[in-house]
Amino acid sequence: MITLAAEKCIGCVKCVKACPFGVIVMKGKKAVIGDGCTLCGACEQICPVSAITIERAMKDIDLTQYSGVWVVAETEGSQRVKNFTFELLGKGRELTDILGQSVSCILLGNDVAKFADTLIHHGADSVFIGESEALSRYRAEAFAPVITGLISRYKPCIVLFGATHAGRDLAPRVAASLELGLTADCTGLSILDGLLLQTRPAFGGNIMADIICPYTRPQMATVRPNVMKKMEPDAKRAGEKITVPVKIDASSFRIVLKEILDSPQTGKVKIDEADIIVSGGRGVCTNGGFALLEELAGVLGGVVGCSRVAVDLGCRPKSVQVGQSGTTVSPKLYVAVGISGSIQHQVGMKSSDTIVAINNDPAAPIFQVADFGIIGDYRAIIPALVVEVKKNRGG
Numbered sequence: 001m002i003t004l005a006a007e008k009c010i011g012c013v014k015c016v017k018a019c020p021f022g023v024i025v026m027k028g029k030k031a032v033i034g035d036g037c038t039l040c041g042a043c044e045q046i047c048p049v050s051a052i053t054i055e056r057a058m059k060d061i062d063l064t065q066y067s068g069v070w071v072v073a074e075t076e077g078s079q080r081v082k083n084f085t086f087e088l089l090g091k092g093r094e095l096t097d098i099l100g101q102s103v104s105c106i107l108l109g110n111d112v113a114k115f116a117d118t119l120i121h122h123g124a125d126s127v128f129i130g131e132s133e134a135l136s137r138y139r140a141e142a143f144a145p146v147i148t149g150l151i152s153r154y155k156p157c158i159v160l161f162g163a164t165h166a167g168r169d170l171a172p173r174v175a176a177s178l179e180l181g182l183t184a185d186c187t188g189l190s191i192l193d194g195l196l197l198q199t200r201p202a203f204g205g206n207i208m209a210d211i212i213c214p215y216t217r218p219q220m221a222t223v224r225p226n227v228m229k230k231m232e233p234d235a236k237r238a239g240e241k242i243t244v245p246v247k248i249d250a251s252s253f254r255i256v257l258k259e260i261l262d263s264p265q266t267g268k269v270k271i272d273e274a275d276i277i278v279s280g281g282r283g284v285c286t287n288g289g290f291a292l293l294e295e296l297a298g299v300l301g302g303v304v305g306c307s308r309v310a311v312d313l314g315c316r317p318k319s320v321q322v323g324q325s326g327t328t329v330s331p332k333l334y335v336a337v338g339i340s341g342s343i344q345h346q347v348g349m350k351s352s353d354t355i356v357a358i359n360n361d362p363a364a365p366i367f368q369v370a371d372f373g374i375i376g377d378y379r380a381i382i383p384a385l386v387v388e389v390k391k392n393r394g395g
């Protein structure tokens, strides 16, 4: 329930500008909340005199009124949908097939409605489309209230976000506004007795924790990209497209976005979407070893990744670190060079289609997850591999 204490209202108009659904108007010098309030919380957060309060009674709620799995899509501007969105839709389908419910996708951006069919082909039964200039790039102040409002209105049972930079910023804000729990960085999702079983690494990746949220709805999680499998797109799938009337006044934002700088990446393809990754660890850091890896990655058409130690030693940027505290990858080919294969590294690459390990220690744990192992010094092995690959490609 939302309450506006008229005696406290100072007529500053901030709530009118902040409401993404345009339901607050001024009557005389006082703000009035009209019909269609979604309880998104944007006005409550911006009001400087706490005249607006929202009460979300989670006690004794009827959990059966919550239904459906929602996936929050991410796009690269109006260029394309990020790959993990399709992975979450694939997992969403799997979960709803067990629950007997439907999968919906929230698609926010500017000029993004054209992606709705693709999302439906990848498993969505319906797509909520919200378009606005203010949504053209991810900004928490624009995205969070719209999603909070939609969840309050439509009451999904499960909401999934990507564990991306944006998802990790957005999901906790939405969860806090709705006074819900959130399981971050899940690597597994399943259904147990009708509840979402959320699996994630704990205690430095040494154990996997299973987490349930039995008392509140929706159950919310951020999910690591490159862990779930997307479904084969089916161009015959049909679904509903629901236009969300979004009215965002960016002049009310407290944060001004001046410039976006891309983090340094090796190669043009980002590591989380690369098909071929040649990764190096401590064993490669000395003697200019990464130059050899660049060469191999170059002839294979891949990118160079690394272990955390390689980042700590200053050989590579954090943006290409693979593993629990870096990026989870799932390429067609992963070549681990001079990487021992700690559990924290494995958690970020073990779902790769084919893993090749090159290490001079035959007991290195990386060989336990490798499809092919080469025991020896990488300084002799990599140049030989480069020659062979070039030969096979007629180079």
Ligand SMILES: Cc1cc2nc3c(=O)[nH]c(=O)nc-3n(C[C@H](O)[C@H](O)[C@H](O)COP(=O)(O)OP(=O)(O)OC[C@H]3O[C@@H](n4cnc5c(N)ncnc54)[C@H](O)[C@@H]3O)c2cc1C
Pocket: 204, 205, 280, 281, 282, 283, 284, 306, 307, 308, 309, 310, 321, 322, 323, 324, 325, 326, 327, 337, 338, 339, 340, 341, 342, 343, 344, 345, 348, 358, 359, 360, 361, 364, 376, 377, 378, 379
């Ligand atoms: C909370 C937490 C999060 C973490 N997150 C991550 C993460 O995201 N990613 C990650 O990678 N780690 C992570 N770690 C660190 C992890 O535990 C390991 O310390 C790290 O992965 C080891 O990196 P490495 O394999 O490069 O180095 P090492 O374990 O030192 O292995 C180096 C390997 O190189 C081999 N080698 C040396 N010389 C040669 C040569 N000439 N030819 C061939 N092989 C050679 C050695 O035999 C050895 O196996 C995390 C740790 C914690 C506690």
